[in-house]
Amino acid sequence: MVVQKESVIIDDLIKQIIEKRLPPGAKLPSENELAEMYDVPRITVRNALLKLEERSYIYSVQGKGRYLKEKSIPIQLPLTGKTSFTEKMEKMGYDLRTINISCEKITYDPKIYEVLQASEVDTVYQIGRLRLINEEPIAIHYSYVNEANLPTIEEDGPSILSMFAYYREQGIQRFTSRKTFLSVTFPTSKEQQLLACKSMVPLIIVESDCIDADSQSVLEHTKILYRSDKFKYDITIDI
Incomplete structure (x- = not known):
């Protein structure tokens, strides 16, 4: 009762x-x-x-x-790999800040390795960034990259704030993507701390890839965790 x-x-x-x-x-x-x-x-x-x-x-x-809670901040949710998250947010006038939170080797993951067209003996790195808008944490971005394609990623990774900017430094200028998948999860204790949210706040997961539009080689697999409580996401417009 x-x-x-x-x-x-x-x-x-x-x-x-x-x-x-x-x-x-x-x-x-x-x-x-x-x-x-x-x-x-x-x-x-x-x-x-x-x-x-x-x-x-x-x-x-x-x-x-x-x-x-206060009115949600409307955010346009990037669903393609043609333009970087940073570029989209800045173009729309959001006060964006990015913090690099990780650069580490991952254990073998068949799904990620297959997307990256990596062999089991290849080394794959996870580059993590925390995104804040108006100093509110909005998302955690994880980029998975094959060291065979980016030989200096172990050294460069801890300072990367924008993967697209980093790729341009490597001479790659045009980007595209294939499929994008959306799902929902709940935050781990670490993600609660990073995103300043409670355990029962749903997170929107967006998974996609980034491809060099000229060579058609896969640059990265991307997994983004978005908070659902402070922000309202617009997925109808692609900039």
């Missing part, structure tokens, strides 16, 4: 959010007020609010109360 009452509160508040009866940034009634409104014990209200906070519908400010 307690779980059912929690669900009633959660469902009702989500409905109010969807119907805009609770506008972005609005302060929620106190636990005592909600307990009286729903005729339940205060602990039931608290548990319901904690679940809404875990899903990132609301957030709490110590000593002030709980608030509905």
